[in-house]
Amino acid sequence: MNYVIVGNSVAAVGAIRAIRALDQQGNITVISREKHNAYGRPLISYLLGGLINEKRMSYLPDEFYSRHRINLLLNSEVIGVDTDSRKVKLVGGDTIAYDRLLLATGGDPFVPPIEGIADKDRIFTFTTWDDAAKLKVISQDINHAVVIGGGLIGLKAAEGLNLLNKSVTVIELADRVLSSAFDRPAGKIVARKMKANGIDVITEDTVVRIEGEGTEITGVTLKSGDFIPCDTVIVAIGVRPAAGFLKESNIEIKRGIVVDNTMATSAKDVFAAGDVAEAADFFSEQKNPMPIWPDAYIQGDIAGTAMAGGAKTYAGGLAMNSIEFFKVSTISMGITNPADPSEFEIHSFQDIQNYQYRKIVLKNNLLVGAVLVGNVDRAGIFSGLIKEKIDMKLFKESLLLPDFGFVNLSREIRDTLFSPLGKSVNKDIPAMATGH
Amino acid sequence: MKRIYSIEDACIGCHLCEIGCITEHSLSKDPVKAFMHEKERPISRCTVEELNGGITSLSTTCRHCDEPDCLQACISGAIQKDSEGVVRLDREQCVGCWSCVMACPYGAIQRNLASKKANKCDLCPDRETPACVDACPNRALVYREGSQK
Numbered sequence: 236m237n238y239v240i241v242g243n244s245v246a247a248v249g250a251i252r253a254i255r256a257l258d259q260q261g262n263i264t265v266i267s268r269e270k271h272n273a274y275g276r277p278l279i280s281y282l283l284g285g286l287i288n289e290k291r292m293s294y295l296p297d298e299f300y301s302r303h304r305i306n307l308l309l310n311s312e313v314i315g316v317d318t319d320s321r322k323v324k325l326v327g328g329d330t331i332a333y334d335r336l337l338l339a340t341g342g343d344p345f346v347p348p349i350e351g352i353a354d355k356d357r358i359f360t361f362t363t364w365d366d367a368a369k370l371k372v373i374s375q376d377i378n379h380a381v382v383i384g385g386g387l388i389g390l391k392a393a394e395g396l397n398l399l400n401k402s403v404t405v406i407e408l409a410d411r412v413l414s415s416a417f418d419r420p421a422g423k424i425v426a427r428k429m430k431a432n433g434i435d436v437i438t439e440d441t442v443v444r445i446e447g448e449g450t451e452i453t454g455v456t457l458k459s460g461d462f463i464p465c466d467t468v469i470v471a472i473g474v475r476p477a478a479g480f481l482k483e484s485n486i487e488i489k490r491g492i493v494v495d496n497t498m499a500t501s502a503k504d505v506f507a508a509g510d511v512a513e514a515a516d517f518f519s520e521q522k523n524p525m526p527i528w529p530d531a532y533i534q535g536d537i538a539g540t541a542m543a544g545g546a547k548t549y550a551g552g553l554a555m556n557s558i559e560f561f562k563v564s565t566i567s568m569g570i571t572n573p574a575d576p577s578e579f580e581i582h583s584f585q586d587i588q589n590y591q592y593r594k595i596v597l598k599n600n601l602l603v604g605a606v607l608v609g610n611v612d613r614a615g616i617f618s619g620l621i622k623e624k625i626d627m628k629l630f631k632e633s634l635l636l637p638d639f640g641f642v643n644l645s646r647e648i649r650d651t652l653f654s655p656l657g658k659s660v661n662k663d664i665p666a667m668a669t670g671h
Numbered sequence: 672m673k674r675i676y677s678i679e680d681a682c683i684g685c686h687l688c689e690i691g692c693i694t695e696h697s698l699s700k701d702p703v704k705a706f707m708h709e710k711e712r713p714i715s716r717c718t719v720e721e722l723n724g725g726i727t728s729l730s731t732t733c734r735h736c737d738e739p740d741c742l743q744a745c746i747s748g749a750i751q752k753d754s755e756g757v758v759r760l761d762r763e764q765c766v767g768c769w770s771c772v773m774a775c776p777y778g779a780i781q782r783n784l785a786s787k788k789a790n791k792c793d794l795c796p797d798r799e800t801p802a803c804v805d806a807c808p809n810r811a812l813v814y815r816e817g818s819q820k
Contacts, residue, residue, distance in 0.1 A: 615771075
């Protein structure tokens, strides 16, 4: 059996482990357009800010690829997939045959055609190790950087540059930062912390023109007419599934590669996982790309299991993020800011002065989302309650307690969830709480 | 593999498991020295939950899951499962992003804010029986074979 995996990040790693758990014999080829072994992609802001060195970028022990007997092709870009002859095409003309194919190419940063952007040198995106390395190399010459986009990537890039004592302005189109993951109070707390650390945050505005002669940047002009002087621009508007290389194939693509709940695509023996895939949402079951690290691992695990002949079913993508901004911890999960609040029950507590916020979102007595800022301890209990769809009718009030735990639930729920006697011992207790 | 099981009915809420854990992971492995003199006192890897002044209590700790949510969520690769099945945290590699705290449905990974590293049960590699189990006066913690699933 020839397994071919395109991409070499967390979804690929989940798939490799799953395949090897079931098939010790098959050949596994991993193809990556990057030059690195799998690395902690979200760590690029830590690398930029000097919080970690290059060695700590490694996501895996050195012997991972040899131990799992991986044929690793780095610096190799796949430019097409022929599902009839079951081959992938590489830049340079080589082809590689597959019996089972996993597409785990992740996302590409989206760079809009802003006036003046094309001929400028110091325009950066911030999604790869090389992006961070390039920025780091020129960082000595940066006096003022503008970050376009106040999402997770933009704010982490801004924080990294701030740690290098660079002056940074973040420009966000929405009325607050982190508008996709967070609600208004949580976004406000983070923006307040960014400002307290010297980062300028401008909301409800956007860059319409990048100014400067030739390749040099002298500043950006905003929609409001304001001019922000700068010498470097980081575009962090968002990522899109990196599925462009499949245009000529007959694999179904909407925004991402459409997959079922075993991560199978529309083409036989072809699977997709991670940021490039468009899989069912945990709540709505509608398919949409979900660029979330743990979710990519889970999808890779499910895809790898299916590729090796096993059976696991995807429970649906649950958005969750844990990010620190200047030592303020934030965790968000599930539905945090429902469009129609009347269908939901929302409880919250806030102490913005002390960077503390807790918000719980319920629907039909089920926990569907949470935002925690400051005290994020044991947040995972909430993710367990969401995934296991525990009826919270009798325990809603306790969810806002700073030390909420299993004791606040009923004995029955606790015994099922925490399984103090161990699930293998009592066969009547369903093996559910590990989540997969 | 052997795991730590928590028997709620036997828990008296004395928190000695936490003391045992802190002591075992201290430099001196002596409770008085660990609590009074060590600069960086460890934090407990097990958590005793209590309600109604201790009428209900139970000690919670890492389940060493077969498919750990914490491992899947870890962005740095600091969390790995060793060949014995123990879910291990490499403190050097940990960046303190708290993704594991977000993911663990047992609430069994703590934040060590002083070192900015995650903190989790390692089943006490230097001991035959984990310190929390040995410290429990009422056998509310049991160390024995059993699969997580």
